[in-house]
Amino acid sequence: MFSSLLLHKLFVMIKKICFIILLFAAQISFAQNDSLVIKTFFNEELSKGKSYELLDHLSNKIGGRLSGSPQAQQAVDWGKRTMEYLGFDKVWLQELMVPHWIRGEKEKAKILSGKEKIDVRICALGNSIGTGAKGISANVIEVKSLSELEKLGRKNIEGKIIFYNRAMNPTLISTGSAYGGAVDQRGSGAIEAAKYGAIGVVVRSMTLAMDDYPHTGAMRYKDSVTKIPACAISTIGATKLSEAIKLDANTQFYFKQTCEMLPDVQSFNVVGEIKGSVFPDEIILVGGHLDAWDNGDGAHDDGTGVVQSIEALRLFKALGIRPKRTIRAVLFMNEENGVRGGNKYAEIAEKNHEKHIAAIESDGGGFTPRAFDVEGDVIEKMQPWVQLLKPYGIHEIKSGHGGTDIGPLKKQGVILIGYECDSQRYFDYHHTEIDTFDKVNKRELELGTANIAALLWLISEYGF
């Protein structure tokens, strides 16, 4: 009935079908094994995890730990001791020099409007100079953007205090995007105002909440422009100040801050790793930053990233899972006001010809998981992993920002990955006195840790 050609064609077709079936079966068992390993990370972390306990220590026993402070050194010692205690294969410090800015006495501020004196809550912006012991007061001019200064010109600005009052945009769903759209006022506000002869700046706090907590954060100076003092005012204070100016254009603002920048001091990144069993020279980094602003306890920013990085490695040890590639936890120093730790790390990696295949950073708080954000052309390759992580709250692996500390590794061709957790509450606490341990939910923190461990494992198994 059949010609030999037909028989041959049939045979080829059957072979193809068998191959497809085998391939499909292999993929299923591959996916099943992956799921099982990932589930063990979550089981361990949610029932016997150490993330919360580590964060309790870092937040409550050490607290705020700005670069150059005694607490920053305590955090370095604690980080090294902890990773040694957990039995990582190798733990070491990377020496670097960091800026040493101190806040000085508690800041004071008043709105002086007609006969009224209204106390408002402010804090010095990081890196700012002080006002002198008597403080400064002057007429205050409200603007909503840096570009308004040019229109106002020197005649309207000279000798005055500039009040930057552009709110973060509440209609953006990502609060990080809303922050990005407002933070130029904090970073460059003093430089721009000084160009027109202003004597100080006061910046609306970077938050979407209406409350009385001033939010600190880094500001910059430029060598060619006069340095003037800069502070942040709470959103309630900003509202009062704006109302006072509307009622009386001659409203004055008084503030006093005794902060100052001291000479650079020695500090350290803390590094610990577990060696890969098959490709020990291929490194997958996971990190957060160890320094934190002095006004709070740096629980969400970035205590959570620090403990998640340590704990993600601990999970491998606790479960007896040896990664194929080397996994390395890095606690970076000085993200907040200099990124010296991130730069130093990349410099050493380059000098030592280390091969980092990926770097993951957790620096968006310890909230419930949402996504991984990737810089590098591996997003397609990572898509099958979404299905594995979806049961645990990671619904997307997409293009996005990796992280500030790992940023300097980019030019070495390293894939950068940011752990993205839910952003809605982050700026309620960010850089304030209420960035404290009680604001972190144990399970949300742990889910982040286990998702990061799962991603480390997937990359260590399959590479890029």
Next chain:
Amino acid sequence: MFSSLLLHKLFVMIKKICFIILLFAAQISFAQNDSLVIKTFFNEELSKGKSYELLDHLSNKIGGRLSGSPQAQQAVDWGKRTMEYLGFDKVWLQELMVPHWIRGEKEKAKILSGKEKIDVRICALGNSIGTGAKGISANVIEVKSLSELEKLGRKNIEGKIIFYNRAMNPTLISTGSAYGGAVDQRGSGAIEAAKYGAIGVVVRSMTLAMDDYPHTGAMRYKDSVTKIPACAISTIGATKLSEAIKLDANTQFYFKQTCEMLPDVQSFNVVGEIKGSVFPDEIILVGGHLDAWDNGDGAHDDGTGVVQSIEALRLFKALGIRPKRTIRAVLFMNEENGVRGGNKYAEIAEKNHEKHIAAIESDGGGFTPRAFDVEGDVIEKMQPWVQLLKPYGIHEIKSGHGGTDIGPLKKQGVILIGYECDSQRYFDYHHTEIDTFDKVNKRELELGTANIAALLWLISEYGF
């Protein structure tokens, strides 16, 4: 060159291609319009939303509002007044009778172990009888499940207090599932223990947190079984009690509660609606429950569901969007200890031959959005909507539980939909004194409201 047949075929093919292009273009503009409308809900809610302000009133001016309490009546009055003030087309009350359980004096409890007396924090379980003014004390037997009682038998249980101490499973990612796996101890624990002659039960609080807040919640009796008093103990208290029993098998437990069930009283569901412009007889319901346990302020359970339901309708009015189908907000009474409101609503709907095409419930707290859970065979049809809601945190429309209050509508063929927000923090607060306004994040609440409004709009536009 071409035969007329070929020309005809070519013509048909071109017609087909044009049709496909037009269809594709129409679909794009259709999706674009949907996105634009949905975006307006979010813009309005995140910049000028009233959810938070409404919740502030309900939580802080009224507070806990258990069925039959004066606060429950205040909440009814407030709900009606609010919807009238907002100008809904029609606002009315549905009368019903509700159980009236009162807690009485502050509960007391002690572990009596050897010479030690350890005070522990408890609260009466809802619907429980009291212990009498002197309280009760007896040897206490720890079990982890209802089925253990049978093995112990009457000889080991008679005259004793049973301590149910099976913890919620922390390795389940959905805390609702973990709750579902433990809550039989609270609901049926007293019935089962009384069958073997126990004189009281103490139940480990339904939470994954280790803290000192006892969690109340409904328990049941059976007419044929002796009623014995039942209380919940905090997880810290449960740990202490378990340790004491391990050290001394003769450990006694003492507790006193003066709660009691009074005769049923009159109460109300509160209903408000905006009439559909094209299909006014097709109703899409959105609801939450107005009653809340007396020990806290019922902020997350279920103040958030109540204000989201009201506010979702207000958004249509504020934006001048007339829904094609009628949208109706229902504030159900008595979800916590009877579901009389849900039953009454369904009964009236059936009697009046109302055509509900869908009912949405928000009763999982006011946390960041995750999904919509659907009971009914429309999940396939709803899938294209996921893409529209994904930018706002809804990553899935999937099979799942609709809600307790809307449950009785199911047998009328109504599609039930539960708004699922992130579950990690819910049971930290659920049924405790710390279910208060400050535990709700304004933006997380608002994102839920706007997602619910968007879903109402999609159903009202496209039907099922």
